[in-house]
Amino acid sequence: MFWDEKIECMSQEDMEELQLKRLQDVVKTAFNKVPYYHKRYTEEEVYPEDIETLADIEKLPFTTKTDLRASYPFGLFAVPQKDIIEIHTSSGTTGKPTVSGYTEEDLDIWGELIARGFTMMGVDENDIIQNTHGYGLFTGGFGVHYGGQKIGATVVPISTGQTLRQIELMKDFQSTMLIFTPSYGLHIAEELKAMGITPDDLNLKVIGFGSE
Template identity: 50%
Template sequence: MIWNKNKECMSREELRDLQGKRLHKLVDLVYHNTPFYRAKMQEMDLLPDDIRTIDDIAKLPFTTKADLRDNYPVGLLATPMSEIVRIHASSGTTGNPTIVGYTYRDLEIWKEVIARALTAYGVTRGDIVSVGYGYGLFTGGLGAHYGVEHLGATVLPTSTGNTEKHIRLLRDLGVTGIACTPSYALYLAEALHKQGLSADDLKLRIGAFGAEPWTENMRREIEERLGIQAYN
């Protein structure tokens, strides 16, 4: 299914034209507002006007994990803090956490693209979706949450932990979709089995899994044990 036909069904030529325009706009933004990126581009004798098509992305310098750590906390922001309405961060287990600042417009775009993905998976306004990603500094929970709401479906913000209660709500509310890590989906299936229940006791039909790597074998096992279509 398609959420935004105008954007998702444009021709390849229209898409490339749009990508080129947006890439140029983005490069121009960071060149004039982020000293780090301006210095990297100047080292390569690059100016924003050198980036005109999507193919020109190959001219741009890479941003590494070390760059993110070295510019902690907000050295890579391209907008003043007065325009930042939310901050998320990585765990920081290997050094400084990666700080991500969002403007209001960023969040509008975020929930729009999540709605597109969920619609492609088959989620509709008639679905109830349990968001089992962690909320808080991790981006996944709130990202999926607002995407479900933007689509018009019902969101159940279960987050992580208390799996027994989660299973009860899945069953009692007739939840039809779930978003979580694939490893938690398998844990949920095991907990379901320990309670003497099976996929037949639930109405789940769609799963949106991510935030960690998983294999095709895991996908097949999740689909079989939870009776769903599993999407990455």
């Protein structure tokens, strides 16, 4: 099953042509609109016109965690702040968190990518997706949420934890898809077993794993 058959089934040649165009666009945008990258590329003597093939990605300098933190919070944004409609960050447990700003187009692309994955898994508008990924500054459950909405499914944004409540809603709502981290999925499975609940007692048809 395909969400966007034209994109998902394109030839290798067409895919590489698209990848090159997007790589060139990204480098040009970074060079022209992000002072950090303009300075870094100039120091490395790499310019947008130097990107002529996909192999030329090797010419680009690495961006490290140190670089990201040095540009905290908004130093790597390539658009005006007024165009950013959502901000997420890493946990920041080892230092300043790294910040990602999303435009409306970014969120649409994010949802589009998740929609492709869901469609490949056989999920559609008739499904109820119980999303146990966290909602907050960490990106967590938002991609699942946007992708589920894009395909027209019903999304239950229960977020992480509340295991007994998760199981209750699985049964009451007849959730057909459950998505979680592998470790939390194992925890739920152990709790179901302890409660004497078998797969036949649930309406699940798809299980998705993310993170870790």
